[in-house]
Amino acid sequence: xxxxxxxxxxxxxxxxxxGPRQDLNNPLGVRGLELHSWFFSTxxxxxxxxxxxxxxxxxxxxxxxxxxxxGAWILGRNMFGPVRGDWVLQPEANSWxxxxxxxxxxxxxxxxxxxxxxxxxxxxxxxxxxxxTDGIESASRQAKEAAKGKDVRIGGxxxxxxxxxxANLIDEMHLALSPVLLGEGEHLxxxxxxxxxxxxxxxxxxxxxxxxxxxxx
Numbered sequence: 001x002x003x004x005x006x007x008x009x010x011x012x013x014x015x016x017x018x019g020p021r022q023d024l025n026n027p028l029g030v031r032g033l034e035l036h037s038w039f040f041s042t043x044x045x046x047x048x049x050x051x052x053x054x055x056x057x058x059x060x061x062x063x064x065x066x067x068x069x070x071g072a073w074i075l076g077r078n079m080f081g082p083v084r085g086d087w088v089l090q091p092e093a094n095s096w097x098x099x100x101x102x103x104x105x106x107x108x109x110x111x112x113x114x115x116x117x118x119x120x121x122x123x124x125x126x127x128x129x130x131x132x133t134d135g136i137e138s139a140s141r142q143a144k145e146a147a148k149g150k151d152v153r154i155g156g157x158x159x160x161x162x163x164x165x166x167a168n169l170i171d172e173m174h175l176a177l178s179p180v181l182l183g184e185g186e187h188l189x190x191x192x193x194x195x196x197x198x199x200x201x202x203x204x205x206x207x208x209x210x211x212x213x214x215x216x217x
Contacts, residue, residue, distance in 0.1 A: 002144065004152045006161055006173040007066035010035035010210070013177065016185040017158040024082050027099055028157075029185050035178045038210035039063055048105050058207035059176075066174065071150025072143040073110040074136075076160035080112045080129070087118040087131075097121060098129065109146040111139045113160060136163050158186035165192055172216040173199075179210070 011017045012035055019029025026032065039045055042063045046054035054060070080098055087094045098104055103124040111130050118131040132139040143152040154164055164170050194215065203214040 002071075002147060002149055002151055003171040004140065004144075004154065004164070004169055005171055006154050006156075006175070007070075008039065008063055008174060008176055009156060009161070010039065010176045010178050011188050012180045012182040012185075014181050014183065015187050015189060016182040017156070017161070017188040019182055019185040022078060022082060027082065031180075031182055032185065034180045035182075037180075038176055038178055038207065041209065055208065058205060058212070059209055062174065062176065062205070062207065062212045066153070069151050070108060070153045071147025072108055073106050073153050073155050074139050074143050074160065074164075075110060075112050075155045076157050077112060077114045078159070079155060079157050080114075086116045088116075094118070097123065103127075109143070110155075111143050111146075113139055136160070136167060136169065140164075140169055158188055161188065162192065165194075165197065168197055172202075172214065175213045175215070176207075177211040177213055 009017065017035070019026065019032035022029045022032075028035070038059050041055050042060040043054040043056050044060055044063045044067075046052055081096045083090065083096045104110070104127040107126040109128050109130060111132050113136065114131050114133060117133050120131070121129040123129070130142065132142065140152065154161055154170060161170070198217045199215045200217075201213065202216045203212075205212045
């Protein structure tokens with residue numbers, strides 16, 4: 001059965017999913033990359049980026065599972081890039097094609113939430129970015145149709161996940177709890193009652209460099 005899920009989303013011990021002050025030099029906010037150290041060392045990440053072999057084990061298994069059976073992704077505009085405002089009126093915005101180069105790691109349709117329209121952006125490797133201006137529910141419907149029975153993965157960032165949680169549109173989450181204290185940034189669950197939304201812990205597994213927490217309805 002198709003699910004809408006969050007997978008391999010890294011958070012700090014104090015609950016932050018991104019650092020503050022995102023910009024071109026800090027795509028995940030100041031110190032945000034520290035949250036993902038567990039992922040950067042895995043074999044799947046190294047092979048995705050053509051940098052040889054990485055670590056195999058629990059962390060790598062969870063990283064690999066996060067890509068399984070995914071037929072479409074949903075991202076916020078901040079996850080797509082640091083540019084702001086109308087795409088057409090800003091040459092630097094309209095020419096932006098994401099953080100990932102000519103061949104992004106998705107290989108399926110990706111729906112980007114934005115307030116400003118932009119034509120679909122086909123990329124190498126099977127990824128096409130679609131820019132959705134009419135809200136999270138529209139993006140969810142389009143992604144489910146594009147996924148053709150497979151899962152829809154909510155990639156982030158924090159604001160997008162919070163919106164989908166508040167709207168009760170997420171079925172399960174896999175969080176990678178990194179041994180990091182950010183102290184500031186974007187808090188994932190502040191003001192959100194997961195218990196009232198029907199979530200409960202399903203599994204907790206200690207990895208080599210992160211603790212993996214699965215919560216489901």
